[in-house]
Amino acid sequence: MKRVYVNEKWCLGCHLCEYNCAFANSGCDDMVKALKDVQIYPRIQIEQGNGINFAVNCRHCEEPLCVKSCITGALSVQDGVIHVDQDKCVGCYTCILVCPYGAVMPGPTGGVVQKCELCTNNSSGEPACVKGCPNRAIVFEER
């Protein structure tokens, strides 16, 4: 399955992935409209420090602790992609408790969680973070 891989050697810490993610998941077709004057809640997040930068988003584990731990059944694996049904989610944060990557996070309103779904849940096509990465630090590949 194609996954998002991170090569921190090339990550510039520019945070464009976060903005592209937020835009892709905004449901809006204009980035300015979508992101101007708002706090963004991207599903991919940059860690940086000491000259090291890298992006972290859902790894779509083969043995996903989040899915196994979800008390509502809102998290499920669909064609290898770990999907969250935000309608079902009650925001108990058990998935946040168990995700070893810290890749599940509360959504903007706090009541439910959100996570990277490889842009299968929006109209971006290929993951927006990958498309917009200026230095190929994030790639979307079969390995």
Next chain:
Amino acid sequence: MNYVIIGNSAAAVGCVEGIRSIDKTGSITVISDEPHHVYSRPLISYLLYGKTDREKMKYRPDDFYEKNSVTALFGVTAEKVDYEAKKVVLNNGSSVAFDKLLFATGSSPFVPPMEGLDTVPKKFSFMKLDDAMALEEAIGPQSRVLIVGAGLIGLKCAEGIRGKVRELTVVDLAPRILPSILDEEGSDMVQKHIEKQGITFHLGTSVARFGAEKAELKNGETVEFDVLVLAVGVRPNTALAAEIGCKVNRGIVSDEHCRTNLDGIYAAGDCSESYDITEDQYRVLALWPNAYMQGETAGIDMAGGNQLYDKAIPMNAIGFFDLHVITAGSYAGEAYVTRTEDTYKKLITKDNLLKGFILIGEIARAGIYTSLIREKTPLDTVDFELIRERPQLMAFAAPERAVKLGGAKA
């Protein structure tokens, strides 16, 4: 192959999915004493709160049993297990033959003897869907509710109904709330937050006797109420297992494959004990994720596969009125604490390992801590200074990160 599962919650579903990941054809029977499609019990408080509904509470889609070729017997109780004859005798007179059997019988509320309790007309437990629906029926905007028990169940119940009743009082014998998952400081912080919602606590005391619409407490105070919720504690349902000779301590004892001491008999979920790697002992870890994973492990083992359930730890994610609490592990060891007005964080280390943590208010990426506990990551292999500040993968060595994020082989 005939698989029989007594119970129909997280462990049962885990078992079904575990079996089906290996054996697509064997017969699976689920015996449920509740008349409902599998639902998530922890959601009953959210149901009352209005955050979910009966439909969304379904833990798996409607076609779950059909898709997994499971024969689900609803509203039927397993009376007895005939281990010699390999069959489960039901309360309707029939029986179900098994080759492999899982006890996923869960737990039941435990009510200590209290004077005058039988005189209380509206008293409820808070474990099952039916409990929640009955409670909802009983309360109204003018209700004064007394909850006995300031543990997870009692407090989630309190949150669930706070908006629907006039008064809400919680009584617990323990001197602080949530003693099983929080330390004193944490309890205090959460209590204050809950109190802001107009909930009154009487702690370090208990009901001396119930009278007409009132409870007299041992400390001399009196609480008036018209609806009583009993959330003192639960006990694992171990009777059926004990009868056939399964080893039972507090819960049914099962190993890392979730096998009991009897061949072909498994136990998983709240009725069982698992090995807590933070305490190095067998304990009942009555937690949804553990139940699912135990059930899955049992299912895989039953079907001839190989999976280990060997990373069990106590852990909880819970929230009250938008204050989120995430805890895991044990709290014996060296503590590292940071506190702000709205947040509390405690990390406990021992023997170069992270043993446990408490996060209140700021819970982002808590799973990175959980993983350190589960994986028993030696702390000298990570930058603990860094990770102590906040959970982050930066604290791991670059090659480790390359494995975690870059697709490098471990």
Next chain:
Amino acid sequence: MQKEGAIRIPSGCAISGIFSRSGKRMNGEPIIQSISTMHDRSNGLGGGFAAYGIYPRSRDLYAFHVFYDSVRAKEECEKVIMANFDVTIAEKIPTREMPEITDEPLIWRYFGLPFEKLLKDTRLDEKEFVARFVTKVNTEIKGAYVFSSGKNMGVFKAVGFPEDVGRYYRLEDYEGYCWTAHGRYPTNTPGWWGGAHPFSMLDYSIVHNGEISSYDANRRFIEMFGYKCTLLTDTEVITYIVDFLNRKQHLSLKEAAQVIAAPFWSEIDRLPPEQQKKLTYLRNVFSSLLITGPFSVLLGFTGGLMALNDRLKLRSMVIGEKGDMFYVASEECAIQTIEPNIEHFRAPQGGEPVIVTLNEGVDA
């Protein structure tokens, strides 16, 4: 308008050639007949012939055919010829008066050999001496133009349609074992006799149909080796290239063809290592002598004839054989008309040199 030499003039054309392997001598009739079949491929601005074996009695002497614009040019040139060569015959080339051929220059020929002492003093070999002499006359004496300088061969050319040129020169009176002919279709020249084809250098003669695109690359390279391209025509530069590769660099004609119409790298890379090495070497060393663009060339030389197409075969050229006779022409009809019973017709591939020589022992 500027004439050849002042400006580069590309032209399309018709070519034809006849060769007898057994050395059988033919007069000029068949070749005239052949080239006249392709009348439409010429436009009357040039025609010419080369014939080998036509001067058997003077076979060891250089036969210079010269155009003179004026008597003065003739006198000046003859002075130089006489100073360098022991000339045994000097005569007007016989022609026939015809209305189709106008503006005739003075046309003379001289048979002779370089003075031995002079040759020795220059330390040049005889051919080089002659080649340099011809270049000198053609570049330095205004109004004089040596257009044929081989032994026992001769070039006959004029402004006009080739069949008229043949009659004009009375080619029925010459007999040779090899004839080539050319009809010219230049695109912007008033027509100048010297600019007609064949172009000849020593005993090499070239008739060519095409317009090469590599011209200036070839010219500027070959001029580094003592050649002076005075006509700025393809034929001239091709002749010099052949002279350079064959006479000076001692490449065989086949090897020369592998330089001029080199196989593509894609073909070379597929060959066995030894061949690969050789062809790569030739292409590399003589890279500027690769000729691109369309050409079909007939190279006459003493005792043989080579037909060569550019490597993409952008110009038509067919060969036909009957017995020991070899025919080659731009069009098949030009062969059919003189030999209706050709046993075997073939269109050589681009870059494939077809070389015919006199049978062994034949002394033509």
Next chain:
Amino acid sequence: MGIDYLSPDYEVVRNPQRCIACRVCERQCANEVHSYDSEWKVMKSDDSKCVNCHRCVALCPTHALKIVKTDDTFKINANWTNEAIGEVFRQAGTGGMLLSSMGNPQPYPIYWDKILINASQVTNPSIDPLREPMETRTFLGKRPEKLERDADGSLVTDNLPPNLELSVPVLFSAMSYGSISYNAHESLARAARELGTYYNTGEGGLHEDFYQYGPHTIVQVASGRFGVHKDYLEAGAAIEIKIGQGAKPGIGGHLPGEKIVGDVSRTRMIPEGSDAISPAPHHDIYSIEDLRQLVYSLKEATNYKKPIIVKIAAVHNVAAIASGIARSGADIIAIDGYRGGTGAAPTRIRDNVGIPIELALAAVDERLRQERIRNNVSIVVGGSIRNSADIVKAIALGADAVYIGTAALLALGCHLCRTCQSGKCNWGIATQRPDLVKRLNPDIGSKRLVNLVSAWQHEIMEMMGGMGINSIEALRGNRLMLRGVGLNEKELEILGIKHAGE
């Protein structure tokens, strides 16, 4: 601090309506032009720090930024232009030479743009490169003086002096590790290998990681001799003696000590922090016969297995100099025109010394032919080859191949801000700062170089096909394929071409 006489040349214009304050511009600007005002919640820009490298413009996800030439002006004066005044101010302030980088930006004639290429019509066919082979393979080096045959008469082929084989007549010109980054070098090296051509170490030595690209590397020996040792000479496919470069003829090089760090220091074989000063002349070459000695020393050192390139700047007497070089034993002459780039040069030198490569090339090619030694040596020209048409024209004028430097850097992301000397290249090219170097991912860089040269190759083929030429060697020196426009008699004469219409 006194009065700052200088005003910024460029202004950063931010469309506040489009800016989402994502701060990419701030993070990506090594010159610290952009900053976020958390009080006003807006991005701010300090124009005076902007070098107009366009990094922020390129990365701004909402296209909220542009950089414009300031319209702030001193009183208009055709003689004392803003630039002229500003330079005086700058020098009056600092007392130093003006430094700048990349090529001469002054409006001298660009002869490439006054030369037009021919195409076939009717009398001979153009050739379709999609249908027929179209050859761009070429060889650089000497040709044997004469052919030899062995006893059985077959041609001896191993008497060919060492040659460079190029699948496309484009090489990457010398840019040292130090003046450009490790990742820029890796990009060039990988692209050269993939394209079947060569890149050039410049005077920075060869990083140990790049020995693997040796068969596609030209190693340079310049006046400072930095990084030169036996293995280095043997690692390359050819050795280039750098006498001069177009951007600064007659001037040596100076890489400041702060860039001589880590691998750069080790690769150059000089101590960390010490300035790398390349003398103006080679102090062992004060005359042409000295050059011959160096050429043969290098040949001796490498067992006559490597062609030797001598690189000179195009200066007034270039034809005679080239003739001398051709007779020095050199296999290839590289000529660098006055528009050639550099990492740092005195501005006055860059803008006023040297001659156009077009004229230099025409003069050298013609001179070598007149002297009948053109076949002894190949000619490579550089100094602002901007596109495939420039290449076609250069080859038709007589070049064997071209060097591209600036165009290669552009492919890697360079925006010609001409501030290489600052070492703060935002595109990760002309810098050694690790956080900036990593901005150039060689996976992307090498691919872009390959794309560029492949695209040019296709265009070259297309133009050759149009001329009815199907091999690059038939284009070389084929000046009939060129015509001039708007050139005077003298220029046409030097270029050896006719005017259009002739």
